[in-house]
Amino acid sequence: MNKKKTKESISEEYYPISMEILQSFPKYRPKVDLYIFKEDIARLYPIAKKDVRLSNEQLEEIYQACKDEILFVSRSDQHIYVDLLSKQAELVLFNSNLLESEIVQILMQALEMRLGLLLEQPLPAYYEPLYKDVMVFCEYIWKDTKRINAFVPKIETKEFKVAAHGVTTLIIGCWLYLKTRNDDTNRKNFERLAxxxxLHNIGLCKVPAHIVYKDAPLNKEETEKYQAHVRQGAALLNKFGLSHASIIQTVVEHHERSDGSGYPAHLTGSKISDNGCISIVANAFADLIVSKNGVPRVTTLEATRQLVKDASLPVALTGVLLKAYADRYFPDV
Structure with missing residues (x-):
């Protein structure tokens, strides 16, 4: 029997752990069942049960098995190790055994978690972990820009939540950027856009939650308080040391409209930056596909149709979204 082939077939149902991944697990009480590949019988043998304390001898055997590349966990425990890895998202860059779907889940969960914590406490100490994970996301995508396509079907399409909305806007915006980028595009531009x-809605942490999550249309006073989130977001960027114009434009222009009907500066046409145009379309799309302020969600296809009909939006970008359905990049959900 071809042992290499056998191990490869096992990897379809079991995940081979690298040392970096193993060290991310609780040391003496693993949260997943662990298995060792026995080459003499070409089968996996259980060595540790989840949440059962390991002896020092077992721990030594497990670490040796990991070094020998014969330590596995069941992919049926994916939800457990994905949750663990989302707290150390950078590990996805150093492990070739993770499935693409697992990496997508890990990065999206990590980004939503980090953004959620920052929204609760908008301090530089909470911005830094988010920045780190955004850079991991950018590194992963930049190595093969087609990878962004795997993120699109996983975007949030239920209830509006600020953190999840931020991740959806990130994915749609990055997808638009990579589909329409010019030849002079570079990674630094991509990172700043991301x-x-x-962070485009970071200012919502300064708006009362009962307004942000109101299950009905906002009244005039509530609308004014809600719209203030754009300028409050700009102030927070300064607090985080983010001064590059392209980052600021992405945040402060995401509610502008080309006919001047947007806010806060009522910019028109070419006065809206390229990054601003991307954030406008990505944010509008992300708003439509979730239930928000008493307005029920629409399908992703219907959302795109509405955006295309809206002449106040950047036509070139909404057209790209609509064409995406013909190319089957977006599921109609």
Whole structure:
């Protein structure tokens, strides 16, 4: 029997653990069942049960098995190790055994978690972990820009939540950027756009939650308080040391409209930056596909149709979204 082939077939149902991944697990009480590949019988043998304390001898055997690349966990425990890895998202860059779907889940969960914590406490100490994970996301995508396509079907399409909305806007915005980028595009531009997209609604942490999550249309006073989040977001960028114009534009222009009907500066046409145009379309799309302020969600296809009909939006970008359905990049959900 071909042992290499056998191990590869096992990897379809079991995940081979690298040392970096193993060290991310609780040391003496693993949260998953652990298995060792026995080459003499070409089968996996259980060595540790989840949440059962390990002896020092077992721990030594497990670490040796990991070094020998014969330590596995069941992919049926995916939800457990994905949750663990989302707290150390950078590990996805150093492990070739993770499935693409697992990496997508890990990065999206990590970004939503980090953004959620920052929204609760908008301090530099909470911004830094988010920045780190955004850079991991950018590194992963930049190595193969087609990878962004795997993120699109996983975007939030239920109830509006600020953190999840930030991740959806990030993914849609990055997808638009990579589909329409010019030849002079570089990674630094991409990273700045990504930061601006995920932080575009950071100012909502300064708006009362009963307004943000109101299950009915906002009245005039509530609307004024809600719209203030754009300028409050700009102030927070300064607090986080983010001064590059392209990042600021992505955040402060995401509610502008080309006919001047947007806010806060009522910019028109070419006065809206390229990054601003991307954040406008990505944010509008992300708003439509979730239930928000008493307005029921629409399908992703219907959302795109509405955006295309809206002449106040950047036509070139909404057209790209609509064409995406013909190319089957977006599921109609």
């Amino acid at each position: 930061l601006g997209l995920i």
